[in-house]
Amino acid sequence: MLSKINIFRGYRLTQALVIVLFSLLLSGCFTVTWVSPYDQKLVDGLEEFHKDAATFVVKMENDGSKKDSFQEFKPEYDKLMVKLDTLLVRATANSSHIDDHGMDIQELINEALADATGGDPNQFKDVSLSAAQIIDLRNLIVKWREDHKLQDRSTGVWKVRRAALGRAIVAVMTFELSKKAE
Structure with missing residues (x-):
């Protein structure tokens, strides 16, 4: 009993x-912190990166289809990569502001995105969504560089890439600006 x-x-x-x-x-x-806080310096850096990348793409549309043009444009690719790496460091540093519950939610989002796109669910493990979007943007530039290294690119390809760059920047900026307190 x-x-x-x-x-x-x-x-x-x-x-x-x-x-x-x-x-x-x-x-x-x-309280649950779902995303990293709004970061004006990150927004400013993304705007600067977009100006540089868009200028680069216009140059590529005009001159990038020349035979063996990769070496001529390699310093431009390097400059873009350094800017993205700097932005990534800032976004990753802000990931520490996200609590465990927020990181759990982001992990679920990453898994869902990986399922939808066939990507690796661990690609963005332990980083904020802002950092993950910058990693995506960086991967885009890496892909451009590798493609350019392997073959000459036509003007039409760079027009498509300019549109892809614009969409990627809009996605990151929209997310960052949505965090801004009204």
């Missing part, structure tokens, strides 16, 4: 604890 009473008390204690925790959660005592 005594053991049944102890089990009942343990059950009631657990039930009471769950009710208290749930009440605290509903009352707003717990």
Whole structure:
């Protein structure tokens, strides 16, 4: 009989604890940080990167189809990569502001994106969505560089790439600006 009473008390204690925790959660005592905070320097850096990358793409549309043009444009690719690496460091540093619950949610998002795109779900493990988008942007530039290294590119390809660059920048900027407090 005594053991049944102890089990009942343990059950009631657990039930009471769950009710208290749930009440605290509903009352707003717990906060969950889902995304890194708004970062004006990151936004400014993205705008500067976009200007440089768009200028580069226009040059490529005009001169990039020349035979063996990769070596001529290699310093431009390097400059873009350094800018993206700098932005990535800043975005990754801001990832530390996201709590465990926010990182869990971002992990689920990354897995869903990987399933939808056939990508690696661990590609963006432990970084903010802002950093993940910058990694995507960096991968885009790496792909351009590798393609250019392997073969001459026509003007039409660079027009498509300019559109892809614009979409990628808009995605990152929209996300960052959505975090800005009104």
